[in-house]
Amino acid sequence: MRNSQALLPGAAFEPERLLAPTQAVHVFRASVALALPALERVALTEAAGRILARDVVADAAYPSHPRSTMDGFALATSDGERARRVVGEVRMGAAPPHALGAGEAMRIPTGGALPDGADAVVPFEDADVIVAPGDPAETIALREMVARGENVTHRGSDMERAALVLAAGRRIGGPELGVLATLGVTDVPVYRRPRIAIVSTGDELIEPNQTPGIGQVRDSNRYAIAGSLIAMGATPVHVPRAPDTLDALVDILRAAILENDAVFLTGGSSVGARDLTPDAIERLGGTIHVHGIRVKPGKPTVFAAIDGKPVIGLPGNPTSALMILEAVIAPIVAALVGETAPRVERVHATAAADFRGRAGWTWYVPAELHGTRATPLPLRSAHTSLLARANGYVIFGEDTSAIESGAPLEVVRFSSGGRT
Numbered sequence: 001m002r003n004s005q006a007l008l009p010g011a012a013f014e015p016e017r018l019l020a021p022t023q024a025v026h027v028f029r030a031s032v033a034l035a036l037p038a039l040e041r042v043a044l045t046e047a048a049g050r051i052l053a054r055d056v057v058a059d060a061a062y063p064s065h066p067r068s069t070m071d072g073f074a075l076a077t078s079d080g081e082r083a084r085r086v087v088g089e090v091r092m093g094a095a096p097p098h099a100l101g102a103g104e105a106m107r108i109p110t111g112g113a114l115p116d117g118a119d120a121v122v123p124f125e126d127a128d129v130i131v132a133p134g135d136p137a138e139t140i141a142l143r144e145m146v147a148r149g150e151n152v153t154h155r156g157s158d159m160e161r162a163a164l165v166l167a168a169g170r171r172i173g174g175p176e177l178g179v180l181a182t183l184g185v186t187d188v189p190v191y192r193r194p195r196i197a198i199v200s201t202g203d204e205l206i207e208p209n210q211t212p213g214i215g216q217v218r219d220s221n222r223y224a225i226a227g228s229l230i231a232m233g234a235t236p237v238h239v240p241r242a243p244d245t246l247d248a249l250v251d252i253l254r255a256a257i258l259e260n261d262a263v264f265l266t267g268g269s270s271v272g273a274r275d276l277t278p279d280a281i282e283r284l285g286g287t288i289h290v291h292g293i294r295v296k297p298g299k300p301t302v303f304a305a306i307d308g309k310p311v312i313g314l315p316g317n318p319t320s321a322l323m324i325l326e327a328v329i330a331p332i333v334a335a336l337v338g339e340t341a342p343r344v345e346r347v348h349a350t351a352a353a354d355f356r357g358r359a360g361w362t363w364y365v366p367a368e369l370h371g372t373r374a375t376p377l378p379l380r381s382a383h384t385s386l387l388a389r390a391n392g393y394v395i396f397g398e399d400t401s402a403i404e405s406g407a408p409l410e411v412v413r414f415s416s417g418g419r420t
Contacts, residue, residue, distance in 0.1 A: 018294040020398060021328045021362050028303040031289045032310060034335045037191040037261070044180055047172045050190035051233055051338045056166040059183060061156035066114040070151040073105040073127055073140055074118035077148045083130070086138040090115065105140055114152060121151035159183075169340030171233070191338035193235040197256035198222045201242040201249060201268040201277065202316060220384050221266040224322045225314070229264075231416035232330060233337035242268075249280040257284070257306045262336060264325070265302075267316030277302055277313040286311060294398075295362045297381040298324035310336070317381035319366075326414055327364045327393065345413035347392065349374040355403040357396030366390035367411050374411050387414070 019027065039053045068074065068090075075084055084105035088097045090112040100106060100117035108114070108121060127140040159165055165179055172180075172188070180188060205219040206212055219241060226236035239256045242249040242265075249268070256263045268277040278288055286306035293301050297320035302313030312329055314321040325333075334342045352373040357363035366377040369391040377390055392411040394403070403409050 013292045013299060015294060015360075018292050018299070019290060021293050021295050024290040024293045024301070024303055025328065025331055028289050028305075028310075028332065029335070031287075032305045032308065034310070034332070035308075036338050037194050037336070039189055040192050041187050041189055044177065044186045044188055047180070047188040047190060048174075048177060049233065050172050050188070050193075052166055052168050052170045052172055052176070052189070053191045053338065054189040055164055055168050056180065056183065056185060058159040058161055058163050058165055061161050062159040062182060063153060063155060063157070066118075066155055067153045068108045068110055068112050068114060068121045068151060069153055070121050070123045071110050072108060072121045072123040072151065074100065074108045074112075074114050074121050075105040075146075076100060076102075076117055077120050077146065079103055081142055081145050083139045083141045086129075086140060088115075119148050119152070120146045122146045123151065167340070169338055171339055171343065193233060194261040194336040195237050195259075196229055196234045196333075196336070197237045197239045197260040197263045198225050198229075199239055199242055199249075199252055199256055199263060199265040201244070201265060203244045205241055205267075220318055221314075221316070221321050224318065224384075224387075225264060225266065225325060227416050228322065228325050228414070229333065231414075232333045232342075233339060234333055244268075244276065246276045246279055246283070249276050250283050253280050253306075253311070254284055257309055257311065260309075262310040262312070263306075264312045264314060264329075266314045266321045268313065275300070278304075281306060281311055281313075293328070293362075294360070295324075295328070295364070296358065297364065297379060298328070301328065315381070318384040319379070319386045320381045322387055323364050323366075323393065327395070327412070330415065345392075347374075347411040347413065348372070349409055349411050351403050351405050351407050351409050354405050355394055355396070355409070357401045359401040360398050361396075362398060363396040365394045365396065367392060367394050369411060374409060390414075 084103055087104045087106060089107040090096045092109050092112055096113055096115035100115050106115050122142055126144045127142055130139040130141060166176055200219050200222045204216050206216050208218045222238055229236045237260055240252055242252045265277050268275045281288055281304045284306050286304050288304045290303040292299055298315050300315050301324050304311040314324055349372050352375045355365055355376045366386055367374045367390055368377055380386055392413045394409055394411055
């Protein structure tokens with residue numbers, strides 16, 4: 001049975017009963033336990049973009065020995081400012097040939113391991129090399145005294161043994177790959193990408209390779225949704241389009257929920273006679289936790305679950321559907337992929353014109369960036385090209401109805417990058 005947020009067919013959305021987007025997500029997350037996806041292992045070369053499924057700890061100290069950060073001479077500061085005899089050279093990739101004795105120094109390259117007895121490195125340019133007649137050994141005189149530990153990377157200064165380096169739930173990028181390679185982790189534990197079925201609804205939809213007649217539109221939503229889901233770390237699954245009959249939608253939804261980890265529908269989530277998504281969910285024994293949120297665009301969004309699997313009803317208008325996925329549903333997708341702290345790119349900018357919202361509502365206003373100046377784009381939910389022309393969107397909270405020209409603001413980038 002529908003909860004208090006659901007509406008009867010044909011009923012209008014009542015603003016005073018609608019939840020704010022963050023409240024809706026909280027209600028859903030509190031009601032539906034989203035299990036972490038299964039673990040699988042992939043090669044290091046295939047781990048980019050995946051979500052780490054196990055904590056990674058250092059198996060040893062890194063670096064394992066003190067190393068030089070300069071080309072110069074390794075020496076002991078306890079010898080003071082006196083001259084040192086040069087007694088050898090450290091080779092890259094090799095252990096020092098021997099330890100240093102009192103009054104001795106050793107040539108060393110950047111990254112070379114310090115010999116025992118040395119505790120600092122003086123750069124070549126800060127030492128004068130002296131060759132005495134008849135003496136094959138070189139001597140160095142310091143132009144400047146160095147302090148203990150100067151120009152040295154100490155043992156364990158990068159990673160201490162047993163230290164937590166990468167926590168589970170972290171998306172693997174270039175920095176993480178570098179750490180894994182350094183630690184010798186070539187068989188990487190990651191979460192399996194969840195399969196999210198995409199169901200487009202509506203008799204007006206046709207395939208992209210068909211020519212629309214009057215009243216018809218090409219089905220663009222499923223491809224926009226799929227692109228964002230891939231960027232978020234999920235695997236989109238395209239299932240057959242649902243016509244505007246309840247029986248057909250029930251059959252398609254039943255198969256989609258059986259074979260996938262979640263189902264996202266576009267269209268059919270409002271309160272008109274042809275908006276059948278809530279009825280189809282209930283016929284399959286699902287629970288509607290939220291129907292309608294206090295937001296623009298995207299008010300007729302459905303948060304539901306069938307057999308513990310999320311079923312999200314997105315609006316049918318292209319801008320609304322994609323904006324709600326990006327700005328509202330993204331935390332649910334992050335939970336499904338196992339990501340604990342999704343990265344949200346925000347650009348600090350200045351309003352080049354007035355941005356307008358609505359008091360008491362959350363608005364997501366597409367914005368175009370010119371350098372560090374942001375211009376609002378007219379919000380037309382039915383337009384397909386709007387978000388492709390935007391560099392991101394500006395969020396208006398319920399307590400903010402306007403941002404005046406010249407005021408600072410933040411532009412949130414789309415997960416899949418979008419226009420740069």
